[in-house]
Amino acid sequence: MPVESDEELAEILDYETIAVVGCSNTPGKEAHEIPKYLRDHGYDVIPVNPFAEEIFGRAAYDSLADVEEEIDIVDVFRPSDEVAGIVDAAIERDDVKVVWTQLGIRDDDAAKNAEDAGLRVVQDKCMKVEHQRLKA
Template identity: 80%
Template structure:
């Protein structure tokens, strides 16, 4: 069952290393402004975007599987139909604790697989909104 309680969301927001799959290099897009907000609030944001070389002055990785840094939370800014593959990559890693899909992004089957693999899942919520509500 995806995380819904404020207590669990607040606990998840204590993780430091957030890989943003679908991170955008274009200011004004949510996939840019939300990770920028996370950076501004002390998170280690790891951009994942195969069409960018660098975002926020950091190397952008082509896929979650390519990330060679620690990842606690995978924040997904990709269409719902791409979530299953991202979850597969998250499950294959030994460091991911949480898969978080942004507003409007949901895949219940992938969420169940992630939970069965021991990951916590947040679906259809904005990490910036939840941070502002619970931690700011």
């Protein structure tokens, strides 16, 4: 079952390193503003976007497989039909603990695959909203 309880969400929000798949370099877009908020609140945000050289002054990676740093959370800003492939890439890594899909993004089959592989899953929730509600 995807994570729903405030206790579990707060625990997940204690992790520090977030790879943001679909991170945008366009101010005003949610895929830019929410990762910026997370950076501003002390998270290590790793942008994953094959169409960007850098975001927030940091090199952007083409894919999760290319990320050299350890990842705690994979935050997904891509359409629901791309979640399965992102989950597969997260499972391939041995460091990812959580797959989090932003508001309006969900794939129940991919979530089950992630959970079966030992990952925690948060679907259809905004990290910024949950952080403001539980941590700010």
